Amino acid sequence: MKHASTSESDVFFRIRVDKISPVPAYAQITEGMKNLLQPGSIPAGTPLPPERVLCERLGVSRMTLRQACEALEREGLIESHRGRGTFVAPRRMTKKQQEMRSFTEEIRSRGQKPSSRLIVFRNVKQSPEDSEFFGLPETESFYEIERLRLADDVPIALECIHIPEYLCPGLDRFNLVSHSIYQILEENYGLVLAHCSEEISAVAPTKKHKRLLQANGAVLVVNRRTYTNKETPVELATTAYRGDLYRAVVHSIRKTGEAY
Numbered sequence: 001m002k003h004a005s006t007s008e009s010d011v012f013f014r015i016r017v018d019k020i021s022p023v024p025a026y027a028q029i030t031e032g033m034k035n036l037l038q039p040g041s042i043p044a045g046t047p048l049p050p051e052r053v054l055c056e057r058l059g060v061s062r063m064t065l066r067q068a069c070e071a072l073e074r075e076g077l078i079e080s081h082r083g084r085g086t087f088v089a090p091r092r093m094t095k096k097q098q099e100m101r102s103f104t105e106e107i108r109s110r111g112q113k114p115s116s117r118l119i120v121f122r123n124v125k126q127s128p129e130d131s132e133f134f135g136l137p138e139t140e141s142f143y144e145i146e147r148l149r150l151a152d153d154v155p156i157a158l159e160c161i162h163i164p165e166y167l168c169p170g171l172d173r174f175n176l177v178s179h180s181i182y183q184i185l186e187e188n189y190g191l192v193l194a195h196c197s198e199e200i201s202a203v204a205p206t207k208k209h210k211r212l213l214q215a216n217g218a219v220l221v222v223n224r225r226t227y228t229n230k231e232t233p234v235e236l237a238t239t240a241y242r243g244d245l246y247r248a249v250v251h252s253i254r255k256t257g258e259a260y
């Protein structure tokens with residue numbers, strides 16, 4: 001284990017707590033830590049100074065420091081490991097739940113370079129899930145497209161989608177390694193992808209996840225059902241993200257004025 005008195009950890013002593021400020025001390029510490037951690041310049045795994053030392057230097061009680069650390073842990077900026085201490089957490093990509101984005105858009109919005117490796121592209125008959133979601137005749141053919149999705153050349157997700165062929169005949173002539181499927185569907189087939197519903201669950205990595213994603217911990221599986229602006233079901237997708245590199249944040253708004 002790294003020792004917490006390394007110079008890397010000394011950066012936390014820069015935080016200042018203004019005792020006469022109306023802002024509670026714990027909130028000032030949370031803010032100060034965020035300013036230090038959010039640019040991503042402190043390497044993941046850097047230990048925070050021991051609680052006792054940090055309390056002394058900041059002039060606050062353990063309870064105040066714990067309150068701040070709990071808030072930072074909830075936001076995924078630090079991680080505490082029982083008996084070992086508290087560490088800077090690895091940076092995870094955050095999914096913006098309220099916007100329906102393609103993988104390409106999501107990765108670009110984080111300043112990273114998206115890329116894909118095509119694993120499977122074939123025509124298949126419908127599965128029971130397809131039949132339930134798309135409600136198409138049994139004879140309808142589907143494209144099954146499986147791609148490994150990368151951000152800055154690091155595999156982040158393994159994605160398998162089913163799209164009915166009648167919506168985008170000749171999809172096989174496009175290069176799905178270098179192009180966004182959503183962009184192809186919108187620009188070449190005139191489909192307006194409007195909304196989706198997603199179901200998120202965690203699973204233990206399969207052999208395939210381990211091999212292609214190098215995932216050893218839990219994998220976050222997002223099942224997306226996508227519709228056009230005319231409410232036509234267009235895509236049934238399963239995306240398995242590496243749980244240590246990706247997290248889903250759900251923003252919810254509470255309806256006001258509702259009686260219980």
Ligand code: GLP
Nearest residue numbers: 102103104180181182224237239
């Ligand atoms: C996300 C969605 C998938 C969708 C994909 C399209 O990963 N979860 O349902 O198929 O984006 O990505 P792109 O347009 O970059 O190929």
